[in-house]
Amino acid sequence: MCGSDGTNGANGANGTNGAANQGAHFRSSPYQPVGDFLSNVNKFKIIESTLREGEQFANAYFDTETKIKIAKALDEFGVDYIELTSPAASEQSRKDCEAICKLGLKAKILTHVRCDMRDAKLAVETGVDGLDVVIGTSSFLREHSHGKDMAYIEKTAIEVIEYIKSKGLEVRFSSEDSFRSDLVDLLSLYRAVDKVGVNRVGIADTVGCASPRQVYDLVRTLRGVVSCDIETHFHDDTGCSIANAFCALEAGATHIDTSVLGIGERNGITPLGGLLARMVVSAPDYVKSKYKLHMLKEIEDMVAEAVEVNTPFNNPITGFCAFTHKAGIHAKAILNNPSTYEILNPADFGLTRYVHFASRLTGWNAVKTRVGQLGLAMTDDQIKEVTAKIKALADVRPIAIDDADSIIRSFHLTLHEQPAAAQANGAPVEVVQ
Numbered sequence: 206m207c208g209s210d211g212t213n214g215a216n217g218a219n220g221t222n223g224a225a226n227q228g229a230h231f232r233s234s235p236y237q238p239v240g241d242f243l244s245n246v247n248k249f250k251i252i253e254s255t256l257r258e259g260e261q262f263a264n265a266y267f268d269t270e271t272k273i274k275i276a277k278a279l280d281e282f283g284v285d286y287i288e289l290t291s292p293a294a295s296e297q298s299r300k301d302c303e304a305i306c307k308l309g310l311k312a313k314i315l316t317h318v319r320c321d322m323r324d325a326k327l328a329v330e331t332g333v334d335g336l337d338v339v340i341g342t343s344s345f346l347r348e349h350s351h352g353k354d355m356a357y358i359e360k361t362a363i364e365v366i367e368y369i370k371s372k373g374l375e376v377r378f379s380s381e382d383s384f385r386s387d388l389v390d391l392l393s394l395y396r397a398v399d400k401v402g403v404n405r406v407g408i409a410d411t412v413g414c415a416s417p418r419q420v421y422d423l424v425r426t427l428r429g430v431v432s433c434d435i436e437t438h439f440h441d442d443t444g445c446s447i448a449n450a451f452c453a454l455e456a457g458a459t460h461i462d463t464s465v466l467g468i469g470e471r472n473g474i475t476p477l478g479g480l481l482a483r484m485v486v487s488a489p490d491y492v493k494s495k496y497k498l499h500m501l502k503e504i505e506d507m508v509a510e511a512v513e514v515n516t517p518f519n520n521p522i523t524g525f526c527a528f529t530h531k532a533g534i535h536a537k538a539i540l541n542n543p544s545t546y547e548i549l550n551p552a553d554f555g556l557t558r559y560v561h562f563a564s565r566l567t568g569w570n571a572v573k574t575r576v577g578q579l580g581l582a583m584t585d586d587q588i589k590e591v592t593a594k595i596k597a598l599a600d601v602r603p604i605a606i607d608d609a610d611s612i613i614r615s616f617h618l619t620l621h622e623q624p625a626a627a628q629a630n631g632a633p634v635e636v637v638q
């Protein structure tokens with residue numbers, strides 16, 4: 206089953222009208238996974254990193270109260286894990302980590318640390334459920350970030366993992382900049398950490414260079430090398446973060462890192478809402494039963510306010526026009542059956558669809574709906590006439606909903622000023638408002 210159940214919205218604050226639910230018929234999605242035995246599209250987990258990667262967004266400053274508010278909201282939304290900034294970052298980061306661990310949330314709490322025993326020791330004392338350990342493996346990072354070779358990385362990784370496990374905590378080991386790392390180096394490192402019982406290995410596209418096909422190939426190869434879970438982390442520098450996350454799941458990844466609105470270093474990572482837009486189409490039953498999708502807008506608004514940005518107009522699901530249909534051809538079909546031009550159902554997210562009719566691209570079917578909403582009665586020919594008037598004004602300047610409504614109302618009045626003529630033309634009696 207794809208998309209929506211076809212419920213319609215009420216009048217819209219943005220000056221458009223709700224589309225009617227006229228016999229919505231939703232067929233099975235052609236985009237369902239095709240039964241690939243590796244695919245985890247129907248059973249993935251989310252590691253929500255707004256409070257770690259998201260804090261690395263240029264505008265982000267989260268005080269303790271804001272962190273707690275975001276953590277509670279994400280927990281209620283249904284994410285599996287909440288990842289927090291390293292307690293090594295600052296004293297307040299450490300205290301905030303402890304405070305969030307004490308909230309008793311359903312989601313597991315992770316903190317993100319360098320592959321370094323001092324960081325690990327600090328982190329295990331905070332009360333977290335697990336540690337996400339990371340170290341760069343590309344030659345860029347080995348040379349210019351930490352200066353360590355692969356032998357050192359493997360040895361330290363094993364020590365750190367064994368230490369964390371000895372404390373009874375979950376541990377993930379990740380190679381930063383995985384897609385610019387040597388494949389043989391990478392696989393032998395992952396094999397080594399898998400052998401010592403790491404819970405997950407992570408692949409990170411730290412610079413956002415990977416294409417979906419590269420992601421599929423690497424995750425699929427890794428799936429054949431390790432038996433533990435596979436987490437993936439995709440930056441959006443080249444616009445592939447959602448597609449890459451999806452391909453990773455198809456290839457057998459088990460966990461996806463997200464942040465609300467995608468906030469993170471530079472232009473960020475896979476956004477929580479964008480990922481769920483993709484996944485609700487591919488795995489509707491799983492996604493709708495696991496996540497409180499109607500909370501998405503409220504969570505995005507909370508984070509947008511905290512980091513002082515606006516939700517992008519074209520944001521999946523919550524962009525202001527994500528469910529607005531404008532062109533006449535679209536409007537007519539949407540009014541008959543919303544699945545004609547919608548793969549997502551706004552009602553699944555507690556949102557409303559709108560049909561725009563105040564423009565020169567409108568058509569008489571959209572205007573007819575508006576006439577009905579205004580409680581007016583007109584024949585189809587009259588509606589076509591008033592549609593032409595709306596278009597004529599919209600050819601001169603942009604028009605607002607009030608302009609279109611006034612045109613409709615004054616046209617309707619003129620019909621009543623000439624009752625004899627109108628009746629002679631078979632015009633109906635006005636419907637009581």
Ligand SMILES: CC(=O)SCCNC(=O)CCNC(=O)[C@H](O)C(C)(C)COP(=O)(O)OP(=O)(O)OC[C@H]1O[C@@H](n2cnc3c(N)ncnc32)[C@H](O)[C@@H]1OP(=O)(O)O
Pocket residue numbers: 261291293294295319320321339340341350351352381411470
């Ligand atoms: C791709 C990512 O997003 S990874 C996560 C990034 N997150 C963070 O950086 C958290 C916030 N960071 C911080 O608060 C600080 O950078 C700290 C506390 C972690 C370290 O601060 P400082 O000791 O002042 O070092 P600085 O930030 O200048 O440089 C990073 C240090 O970590 C080392 N390092 C970098 N990556 C790793 C790693 N994965 N494992 C071990 N050491 C590492 C570098 O070699 C460098 O050490 P140096 O003191 O020998 O030069």
Ligand SMILES: O=C(O)CCC(=O)C(=O)O
Pocket residue numbers: 258317337338339379380381382407408409410411412438440
């Ligand atoms: O820990 C990870 O897997 C990812 C770290 C990170 O933020 C990155 O490499 O971009």
Ligand SMILES: [Zn+2]
Pocket residue numbers: 258411438440469470474
């Ligand atoms: Zn990152």
